[in-house]
Amino acid sequence: MNEKKMKNFIVLILFVFVSNIYLQTRARTEIQIPDILGYKTLKCDFHIHTVFSDGNVWPTVRAEEAWREGLDAISITDHLEYTPHKEDINLRYNRSSEIAKSHGDELDITVIKGSEITRSMPPGHLNAIFINDADKLKTDKWQDAVAEAVKQNAFIFWNHPGWKAQLKEGKIKMYPEHIDLIERGILKGIEVVNDVDYYPEAFEWALKYDLTIMSNSDIHDPINLYFNFAEHEQRSKTLVFAKDKSEEAIKDALINQRTVVYWKNNLMGSEKYLRPIFDNSISFDKQELSFTGRQTKFIQIKNNSEVDYKLKLVSSSQSVDLPEEITFKGNKIVLFEVRPKKKDQSGKEKIKAVYEIINMKIKPDENMKIEFLFSAEFNPAK
Ligand SMILES: [Zn+2]
Ligand SMILES: [Zn+2]
Structure with missing residues (x-):
């Protein structure tokens, strides 16, 4: 091989190598579900952990995972009360959302600041999202954490109401504390699906009490260690029908219950959204x-x-x-x-x-x- 041929060969090898890396590592796969009723159909996950609580992932990675999986918006919701990595990191409750947001902004992924208020049942675990200062939610009494979240204009929802570890005599149950929060307009949403678990009772309550139905991953591990994308597994997602993917538009959609559960090839929610999804x-x-x-x-x-x-x-x-x-x-x-x-x-x-x-x-x-x-x-x- 002469020098020129050698050079061309090296360039070719480099090209193949670089293009393979490019194809394998940084590609987004769009989630194909049509827009409806003049709204964008946003694909969202409002329950995600990082090393700032008991997750095993640095926050920037969460933004890129979401980008690759075709999501539009995520919320980082680290536990306030359970932070097993605190000896290894400089724990500050606002940092995980802030770090994820800096990368999310680069990738056009909306990152919403949140916290998981992690208490025994009742009320169990509540996510407060669209908060501005997570530090202030770290209180002794859960009522004070909720009051602070309300003060910060948070959207609050009930996480995994059927989580086995918190069931009484194995039964999923709504407590007077939840009813009180619903009646006071504080608790506005409920996870009908958390991770790979579907709770029909939560679906029933969402309809009965006019709660926003949600489906979130509650992911702790790196997403591709947890799901097998080659087998077309996907995280549980909430479809949100919003004017655009700004925080304000997403919040407006959540408050007005414009959501559908998208979980393992199932769509669940109000017919007024399911029908146009099918028709379109x-x-x-x-x-x-x-x-x-x-x-x-x-x-x-x-x-x-x-x-x-x-x-x-x-x-x-x-x-x-x-x-x-x-x-x-x-x-x-x-x-x-x-x-x-x-x-x-x-x-x-x-x-x-x-x-x-x-x-x-x-x-x-x-x-x-x-x-x-x-x-x-x-x-x-x-
Ligand atoms: Zn939880
Ligand atoms: Zn969680």
């Missing part, structure tokens, strides 16, 4: 079918979101056979098969089929239903 995800290539005899026809259904919508037939017209179950796979087009039941049918009919979407819950025990409408023209087989 799905499109059809045609809605008129013409049959001869028992010929099978197809409607191509495109899903622009990453969610695999799992449908189950509830009722349909007597004239045609439709899939009993079908999955509108994320980012795919699927064939929806329609076949007349009888070969000698004739005439036109508006076909209506009702499906329930088993991974879209509007109540703990109720799935969202959709109506599927198309027109059919039947010609008898010759």
Whole structure:
């Protein structure tokens, strides 16, 4: 190899090496869920730990993890009362959010200052976010910590209400202390999902008491040690419908309950948000079918979101056979098969089929239903 060839070879090797590092280490994967109702659909995680409490991660890493995973906003919520690394760091309660925010600002990730008020049950663990001084929340009595958070205009929510370590006789329970906080307008949200645990009771309470429903990771470890991204595992997230990703807009959305749980391919929350998410995800290539005899026809259904919508037939017209179950796979087009039941049918009919979407819950025990409408023209087989 002459000198010039050698040089080119080295440049090529360097290029391959550098581009591999680039591809492997610093790429963002967008979360594909459509915007709705004139709002941006923000992907958020409002419960995250760092070394400033019992987490195993430096705060800047949290901002970049969120960026890579396609999130828009996070809140760092280190425990005030449980700080096992305090001998190894210079513990100050505001620092984790501040350090994460400095990197978040670089990456356009909104980092909201928070704290986890970590007490025995009741009230258990409460997150106060949008605070301005975490130091002042370190009080002897939990009531004083909550009062200070209120003074700082925090949004306060109840963390992991079904956490096993804090259950009485193994039962998830709302205490008079919680009801009192709700009635005084202090407790505004509840984690329906924390980490990999879903609490149907919390979903029920959110509906009953008009609480903002939330789903957060409560991550302590480095995110890619905890989830297997190669297997498409993801952290639990709260979808927030906000004008933009500023703190003010996110806070407005949380106060007005414009949220949906996004957890393991499940969407849970109010139908007024779930329905437009589904409608904006799905499109059809045609809605008129013409049959001869028992010929099978197809409607191509495109899903622009990453969610695999799992449908189950509830009722349909007597004239045609439709899939009993079908999955509108994320980012795919699927064939929806329609076949007349009888070969000698004739005439036109508006076909209506009702499906329930088993991974879209509007109540703990109720799935969202959709109506599927198309027109059919039947010609008898010759
Ligand atoms: Zn906790
Ligand atoms: Zn926590």
